[in-house]
Each structure stands twice: as C-alpha cells, then as structure tokens.
Amino acid sequence: MRSTTSTTTSACRVVFLDAGTxxxxxPFEQHLDASLLVxxxxxxxxxxxxxxxxxxxxxAEVVVTNKVRLGAELLAQAPQLQRICIAAAGMDNVDLQAARSLGITVHNVPDYGSDSVAEHVMATLLALRRHLAEYSRAAGxxxxSASPHFCWHGPRIQPVGGSTLGIVGRGRIGQATARLAQGLGMRVLFAQRPGREAAGDERPLDDLLAQCDAVSLHVPLTPDTRGLIDARRLALMKPDAVLINTGRGALVDPHALVAALQxxxxxxxxxxxxxxxxxxxxHPLLAPGIPNLLLTPHVAWASEQAQQRLASRLAEQVAQHLRERALRAPASPPGAA
Known part of the structure; x- marks a missing residue:
C-alpha cells in the first residue's frame, strides 16, 4: 500500500492523458468548494x-484516462499515484491486478451513455433496413429526376416493426436497446449467457443468429469474445439480416464481414x-464500395448529454479523492495561525 502522508498537504496533481476524447x-467547480479547489x-x-x-x-496523484493504456511497468513508475479514473465503462486499458497490488484504486463510469448507444443502434438499424444512404444518393x-414516376424504387425497404432483434449482451446498454426496440414493435431475443440456464427470451448464440433479422453486439472484449462474429457465425445469419456493433471492434472479424457484405x-x-x-x-472496412455498410467513428456514446454526464462523474471522482485527502491531512498544531 502506498503511503499518502506526504501528499495530503501539497497540491493534488491530477492529469487527464487524453482529454481530447x-x-x-x-466541471470541477460544480463538485468542489473553494477550500478544496485551491x-x-x-x-x-x-x-x-x-x-x-x-x-x-x-x-500524478490521480490519472484520468479514456483509452491510454496503463500497464504494470508504467504504474510502477508513478510512486505518487493513488487513483485512476477511466473515462469509459470498459476497464481493459488498465492492468487492474498491478494497480491493486500497488494500492491504486481504479474507477470507471459504467452508465453514462446507455441511452445514447441504444438510440444509435436503433437509428442505424432503421437506416440499414430502409437503405436510407442509397435512397439519399439516388435523390441527388x-x-x-430520371424516374418516370413520382418516386424511385431501389433496394427493398424492410420493416422494423414485427421483425426480430437479437441482442448479444444483457447489460445496461443491451437492456436499453431492448426497451427501444420493443417500443417500435420488435420482438427481442437475448443471447444465452455462458454458464447460466437460458431464460425464456434467450437463445444459444448460434441459434439466435439464425433466427434474427438484426443482431446487436453489447458484450465486453475478453479472450472468449474476441472474434466472436467470424465467418462461420456470419454464415449462420439470414441473408436479409443486418449486424450492428457498438461494443468492441475486435468482436467482429472485419475481413469476414467485408466478404459477407460483398x-x-x-x-x-x-x-x-x-x-x-x-x-x-x-483497414478492410474503409475500402470503397462495400455495399450497405454504415461506418461511424466511435460516436454511439457521444450525445451531448452523455458527454456532460461522463464529465460530471469524472469530476466527482476527483472531488471524492480530494475530500478523502483532506480528511487524512494532519491537524494544525495548537496555537498555529
């Protein structure tokens, strides 16, 4: 356990390594009074x-990071470090075991953008099922203009209401996505959770892929989920189904996905x-001409409200450290001014 006695009366050094994210x-001023803010x-x-x-x-006493990796060797070189605040729900960029052994606490923000991600899933699902990008291009x-009719008929427009959405991952985001999908009249199935008996709305993953009109991924990246959707599993999906990934990039084999779309x-x-x-x-998914691929730059989480919520919770974590630090400060000696 690291000693904190030498840091309680000096300035608390806090560094955000990738604040541009x-x-x-x-908003520290919303969480700290003037006596601590100084x-x-x-x-x-x-x-x-x-x-x-x-x-x-x-x-640094406190490090804030979104995606910058903090491994065991780096943590050992930061003798003042007491707290790591991860500006995300995932914690795979920090060596948690090394942090624990060094007495460094690690805090994430697990539920700042669930609704934002769920809304992104539904927006992209509607765009894919209705081929909005292609119809927009046809209009311009x-x-x-060359159509003999009042409208232009292109790719088949598929309904969302009445279709089946398969959700892989039953955490906060998966549940939020399910609520929105059900509000649009979709039937929702969940992938069976490993090691648990299947609930009535759960299916083994391979069965779920074969049954659903759309599949949305919401599981963390682990050794078991890396490459989860590969060529074999893509082949199980219906030819008129769509895949949505707002979880982790490495859940999907990009080469297999490009091949399936082409x-x-x-x-x-x-x-x-x-x-x-x-x-x-x-990157294979940046190649031109991939049909009906909607690629966005990791912004599903990034609604204005979600960003502000994340920032506020990070500021509160730093504020909590400063409050705890103040409680450890030695009392002023009798008669001190």
Missing amino acids: LPCGL HLAYQAHERTAPAEVAARIAQ DGRW AQRLAGAAIDVLEVEPPPPD
Whole structure:
C-alpha cells in the first residue's frame, strides 16, 4: 500500500492523458468548494503518445484516462499515484491486478451513455433496413429526376416493426436497446449467457443468429469474445439480416464481414467501433464500395448529454479523492495561525 502522508498537504496533481476524447471538459467547480479547489493542480493533455505516458504520470496523484493504456511497468513508475479514473465503462486499458497490488484504486463510469448507444443502434438499424444512404444518393445523383414516376424504387425497404432483434449482451446498454426496440414493435431475443440456464427470451448464440433479422453486439472484449462474429457465425445469419456493433471492434472479424457484405450473404452492417482506433487507412472496412455498410467513428456514446454526464462523474471522482485527502491531512498544531 502506498503511503499518502506526504501528499495530503501539497497540491493534488491530477492529469487527464487524453482529454481530447471528451470535448466538454471536467466541471470541477460544480463538485468542489473553494477550500478544496485551491488544492487541485489539474493538467489536461489533448492526447498522450505511448512514449509520453511515464513522464506525465510520474508525479500524478490521480490519472484520468479514456483509452491510454496503463500497464504494470508504467504504474510502477508513478510512486505518487493513488487513483485512476477511466473515462469509459470498459476497464481493459488498465492492468487492474498491478494497480491493486500497488494500492491504486481504479474507477470507471459504467452508465453514462446507455441511452445514447441504444438510440444509435436503433437509428442505424432503421437506416440499414430502409437503405436510407442509397435512397439519399439516388435523390441527388439524378436517378430520382430520371424516374418516370413520382418516386424511385431501389433496394427493398424492410420493416422494423414485427421483425426480430437479437441482442448479444444483457447489460445496461443491451437492456436499453431492448426497451427501444420493443417500443417500435420488435420482438427481442437475448443471447444465452455462458454458464447460466437460458431464460425464456434467450437463445444459444448460434441459434439466435439464425433466427434474427438484426443482431446487436453489447458484450465486453475478453479472450472468449474476441472474434466472436467470424465467418462461420456470419454464415449462420439470414441473408436479409443486418449486424450492428457498438461494443468492441475486435468482436467482429472485419475481413469476414467485408466478404459477407460483398457476396450479399448479409444485407447490411452498422459498425461504430474498430479493433484499432483511429483505424489505419488500409483497414478492410474503409475500402470503397462495400455495399450497405454504415461506418461511424466511435460516436454511439457521444450525445451531448452523455458527454456532460461522463464529465460530471469524472469530476466527482476527483472531488471524492480530494475530500478523502483532506480528511487524512494532519491537524494544525495548537496555537498555529
């Protein structure tokens, strides 16, 4: 356990390693009174390259990170570090075992954007089922103007109401997505959770893929879920089904997904996350001409309200550290001014 006695009376150094991922900033003044705010020494970096991490956390008491990785070797080089605040729900970018052994507490923000992600899922589902991108292009590229009729008929428009949505992952986001889908008249099935008896609305994953008109992924990335949707499992899906991934990029094999879309073995896909972010220019899902692929740059979570909620909760975590720190401060000696 790290000693805290040397840090209780000095300024509390807090560093946000990739503050550019949260444009609204952290509202410390909403969570700290003036007596504690004066002890906050906060530095926000737009981004931090791997080679810069060690120097930037060396004297920090609190580190805020969204996606910057903090492994055991880096944590050992930060002797003042007592708290890590992850600006996300996932915690896979921090070596939790190393942090625990060093007495560093790690805090995430698990439920700041569930509704935002669920709304993104439904928006992309509607866009895919109705081929909105293609119909919008047809309105502007002359195809509508050249039509002999009042409208232009292109790809088949499939209904959402009455169709079946399969949800892989029954956490907060999966549940929020289910509520919205049911409000649109969809039947919702969940993938059976490993090691548990299936509930009435749950199916083994392979069965769920074969039964559903749309599948949405909401599981964390673990050794068991990496590559979860591969060529074999894509082949189980209906040819007129769509796949939506707002979970983790590495859940889906991108090469297999491109092949399925190009061969029209899958009607469409909406992908908001990739296994490497930002992606290299030669990433397979960035290739031109992939049919009915809706690719967005990891923004499902990023409604204005979700950003503000995340920022507020991070600020409160830092404020809690400062309050605990003040309680550990030595009392003033008798007669001190």
